[in-house]
Amino acid sequence: MRAAIVGIGIHPFGRTPGVSGLQQGAVAARRALADAGVRWQDMQFAYGGSYSAGNADALGNELGLTGIPFINVLNGCATGGSALVAACQAITSGAADLGLVVGFDKHDRGAFNAQPAEDGLGDWSGEAGFMVTTQFFAMKLRRYMHDHGIHADSLVRVAEKAYANGALNPNAWRRTPIGFDEIQRSTMVNDPLTKYMFCSPAEGGVALVVCREDRAKRYTPTPIYVSAAAMRTRRAGAFEVYGTSVSLDDAPNATALASRAAYEMAGLGPADVHVASIQDTESGAELMHMAENGFCEHGEQDDLLARGATRIDGRLPINTDGGCLANGEPIGASGLRQVHEIVLQLRGAAGARQVQRPLMTGYTHVYGAPGVSAVTVLQK
Amino acid sequence: MPCDARILSTPDRLVERILWSSVGDVRSRAIDDALFDWPAPDPALKASRCRHCGAHAFPAMESCRNCGGTEVEAVELPRRGTLWTWTVQRFLPKPPYRSLQTETTFEPFGVGHVELPGTLRIETRLLEQDPARLRIGAPVELAFYTQYVETDGTEVVNYAFRMA
Ligand SMILES: [Zn+2]
Numbered sequence: 001m002r003a004a005i006v007g008i009g010i011h012p013f014g015r016t017p018g019v020s021g022l023q024q025g026a027v028a029a030r031r032a033l034a035d036a037g038v039r040w041q042d043m044q045f046a047y048g049g050s051y052s053a054g055n056a057d058a059l060g061n062e063l064g065l066t067g068i069p070f071i072n073v074l075n076g077c078a079t080g081g082s083a084l085v086a087a088c089q090a091i092t093s094g095a096a097d098l099g100l101v102v103g104f105d106k107h108d109r110g111a112f113n114a115q116p117a118e119d120g121l122g123d124w125s126g127e128a129g130f131m132v133t134t135q136f137f138a139m140k141l142r143r144y145m146h147d148h149g150i151h152a153d154s155l156v157r158v159a160e161k162a163y164a165n166g167a168l169n170p171n172a173w174r175r176t177p178i179g180f181d182e183i184q185r186s187t188m189v190n191d192p193l194t195k196y197m198f199c200s201p202a203e204g205g206v207a208l209v210v211c212r213e214d215r216a217k218r219y220t221p222t223p224i225y226v227s228a229a230a231m232r233t234r235r236a237g238a239f240e241v242y243g244t245s246v247s248l249d250d251a252p253n254a255t256a257l258a259s260r261a262a263y264e265m266a267g268l269g270p271a272d273v274h275v276a277s278i279q280d281t282e283s284g285a286e287l288m289h290m291a292e293n294g295f296c297e298h299g300e301q302d303d304l305l306a307r308g309a310t311r312i313d314g315r316l317p318i319n320t321d322g323g324c325l326a327n328g329e330p331i332g333a334s335g336l337r338q339v340h341e342i343v344l345q346l347r348g349a350a351g352a353r354q355v356q357r358p359l360m361t362g363y364t365h366v367y368g369a370p371g372v373s374a375v376t377v378l379q380k
Numbered sequence: 381m382p383c384d385a386r387i388l389s390t391p392d393r394l395v396e397r398i399l400w401s402s403v404g405d406v407r408s409r410a411i412d413d414a415l416f417d418w419p420a421p422d423p424a425l426k427a428s429r430c431r432h433c434g435a436h437a438f439p440a441m442e443s444c445r446n447c448g449g450t451e452v453e454a455v456e457l458p459r460r461g462t463l464w465t466w467t468v469q470r471f472l473p474k475p476p477y478r479s480l481q482t483e484t485t486f487e488p489f490g491v492g493h494v495e496l497p498g499t500l501r502i503e504t505r506l507l508e509q510d511p512a513r514l515r516i517g518a519p520v521e522l523a524f525y526t527q528y529v530e531t532d533g534t535e536v537v538n539y540a541f542r543m544a
Contacts, residue, residue, distance in 0.1 A: 113474035122439060124412035126476030128527055128538050129469060130503055135491050138467035146465075146516045190467045191511055236435065236446040239493075245427075245438035245502040247446065248495065 003091035004216035004223040005378070007036025007209030008340050011104070013327040014173030016203055021053025021330070024205035025104030026062035028333075032100065032207035036219045040064050040100075045090055047083040048102035048207075049073035050332035056102055077279075077368020078231055079103055080206065080335030085229045085374060087210050097212050104205030105330030112201055119242050119370045133369055134198060134282070136241045138190035141284030143239075145192070148299035150287065152192055157305040158283035159183045159197045159325055165312060166326025168353035173202055174326045197283040202328025206336035208343075222347045227361075227377040228265035232257035234371025241369040254373040255279075255292045255365065262363075263294070266377035270294035273377075274359045275345050276316065277338035279367040280323040290318065293365050293375070312353055320345060320353050335366035335374055342378050408535035411527055414439050418524070418537050424456035425522065425539060427499065436499045458496045459522040460544060466492035466506060466514045478528040478536075494520050494541050507542035519544040 009031025011024035019027075025048070033040055040063045048056030049072055057070035075082040080103035087101045111134055116126040125131060144150065160180055166172035178196055186195040209219070216223030234240040237251030252260075263269050270293065278293055280286035287305070291298045295316055304310065310318040321327065321341040324334060342362035344350040362378045410418035416425050428440035431453055435446035438457060443450045472479075472486040481487065490506030492514070507523055508514055520541040527538040 110474060111471070113476070115476060122412050122414065123476065124415065124538070125503075127411060127478040127536075128505060129473045129477045129479070129489070129491070131476065132469065132473050135467055135469060139465040139491070139493060142467060143465035143516065187470075188468075189470055191470075192467075239501075243503065245436070245500045246493070247435055247500060248498075 001092050002213045003088040003210045003226045004213050005208050005226065005339070005343055006211050006216050006219035006223050007032040007034075007038065008343050009033070009035055009207045010171050010337065010340050011205040012171045013204035013330065013333070013337065014202055021050055021104045021106030021203060021205070022058055022062065024106070024203060025050070025053075025056065025059055025102050025207070026205075028104065028205035028207040029059060029063060029100060029102050032209050036209040038098070038209060038219060041066055042098060043068055043100045044096040045087070045099040046070045046102065047073055047086045047099070048332075049075070049079040049083060050103065050105045051076070051079060051107075053104055053106045053332065056104070056332075059102065075231075076370065076372050077331055077366055078335060078372040078374040079332045081229070081366045081374020081376070082231050084208065084226070084336065084339065084376065085231045088226050088229045091210055091212055097215060099210055100207060101210060101336065102205070102207040103332040103334075103336045105332040106203040107201035107330060109201070114242075114369065121242060121244065125242075125244055130244065131242065133241055134190045134193070137282045137285055138193050140239060141282075141288065142192060144284070144288050150299065151302050154287055154302050154305045155192065155197055155283045156180050156183045158280065158286045161311055162280065162283070162319060162323050162325035163196075165320055165353055166322025168351070169321045169326070170351075172322045172326045173328045174322065193282050193284060199281055199324035199327075199329045202330050204327070204330040204333045204337065206333045206340050208336060208339060222380075224343045224346050225379050227268075227379045228262040229374070229376045230258050230261035230265060231372070231374040232261060238371065240371030243371070253292065254371045255289060255367050258373040258375040259293045259365065262375040262377050268361065268377065273316065273361050273363045274357070275320060275342060275355055276318050276363040276365070277321070277323065277341050278318060278363075278365040280319055280325050281329065281368070283325065285367070286319065286323065289365060289367065293363070312355055317355050320350065320355065331368070335364070338364035338366060339376060339378065346378060346380050406535060407533065408526070408537050411536050411538040412439070416539055423524065424459055425502070427455050427457050428452040429455045438500055438502050457499055457502070461494045461496040461520055461541070463514065463516055463518045463520050464493045464495045464501050465516060466490060468509050468511060480526070480528055490514060492541070505538065505540040507540050513543060
């Protein structure tokens with residue numbers, strides 16, 4: 001028994017002045033319910049969260065206070081992914097038949113300013129300037145480029161693709177293509193990453209209606225089945241965000257652990273995936289996550305990106321909706337946006353950015369502080 | 381100044397610094413007493429080592445994040461190592477960052493992880509922010525600098541590494 005996604009809804013990402021994060025979540029929830037042809041009153045449970053926009057169960061004030069178990073999820077960048085994992089477990093265990101998963105957020109401008117105490121760290125690490133996630137990604141990338149001989153042009157190519165895809169997505173924040181030279185010459189933020197290679201904190205909401213596999217066709221002619229949903233945290237010895245020290249023996253990181261678990265659960269491997277949404281907090285993250293999720297060998301990325309292998313018309317399209325780079329990052333909603341996009345692609349309903357090949361299997365991967373990752377395998 | 385913070389001392393200039401400090405016009409303290417002793421004749425970074433599995437942690441922990449063991453001993457980290465990775469922080473971090481600088485006076489600073497033989501790789505400020513001089517594998521050594529100054533004039537000192 002698997003869970004099936006039978007309804008999806010999104011509130012456009014970016015900046016929506018005057019609309020709270022919670023209201024954006026409510027818009028997404030209503031759209032997902034309408035997409036599945038069900039009412040909020042039919043939901044037997046809801047799981048959801050935000051990082052900066054309040055408890056998700058406050059959605060009851062918008063949608064109706066029906067008394068159902070509504071569990072607030074707060075799990076960093078894996079908030080949406082964790083809510084989906086929990087919802088799938090509720091369905092597959094037989095505890096419930098039909099429920100809602102929702103994520104939304106609304107962040108201030110500029111880089112996130114996490115408080116060290118949230119992650120069990122001393123105040124000194126914040127005072128010294130270490131609570132800056134962009135630094136981590138730049139440092140991980142610098143080492144990765146050194147170890148695997150990655151050329152800086154590849155970082156530009158990832159960003160160029162993201163904005164090109166975003167231009168085709170009516171729900172994206174950044175809808176104007178940006179050229180190779182402009183990306184390369186934009187302000188250096190954290191070497192080797194320039195301004196246009198980073199995503200920005202943003203706003204948005206996404207909701208999914210999930211149900212038992214054997215009842216999915218009641219709600220939609222095109223259910224998408226969750227063949228795997230796995231969430232993992234960091235292990236000792238892995239290089240992860242906000243790590244003030246790491247042992248010298250390299251352990252697999254949270255992404256590698258979640259990815260491995262998901263393939264095992266789905267009974268397939270990376271070669272079986274036709275389209276993927278993977279975490280692109282910055283362009284180097286997408287590049288590294290390509291290998292960490294098994295889609296290529298470490299160091300193979302220069303060649304793949306130069307050949308356009310991850311573009312919509314490539315061998316393995318990645319982040320067809322423009323990813324975090326073009327959509328921005330509302331933490332609570334970001335992981336579910338990835339699922340929303342893969343469902344659209346598998347349904348054949350992705351419009352101008354639809355992959356023009358038969359698609360059977362899609363993949364999503366989210367990663368964030370302080371070393372959390374959630375992966376799904378989605379199938380027709 | 382090459383960095384947003386003034387270099388207070390490096391091991392060879394430490395004695396001079398402490399004499400200056402003892403004159404009484406400048407008081408200073410460690411950014412966190414758990415990290416290193418300050419002032420001290422020859423400060424080192426304070427870590428912990430698990431008596432069960434041997435894993436180190438910095439800052440020191442009271443239990444082991446590798447095996448969960450609760451018997452740990454205090455150890456000093458080596459003062460010299462190599463640069464494992466680096467970046468340059470080119471925008472002023474939001475609070476809780478505290479520094480001597482403002483949006484208008486901000487100067488980029490180096491951040492990295494340094495590998496200290498036989499123990500750990502640790503995150504650190506680098507007293508070098510020129511990409512041409514930051515090289516993975518380069519030798520580095522422990523140094524100290526003033527991160528910020530409290531309203532009563534006390535200088536708050538943090539650890540860093542500089543190119544050796
Ligand atoms: Zn241990």
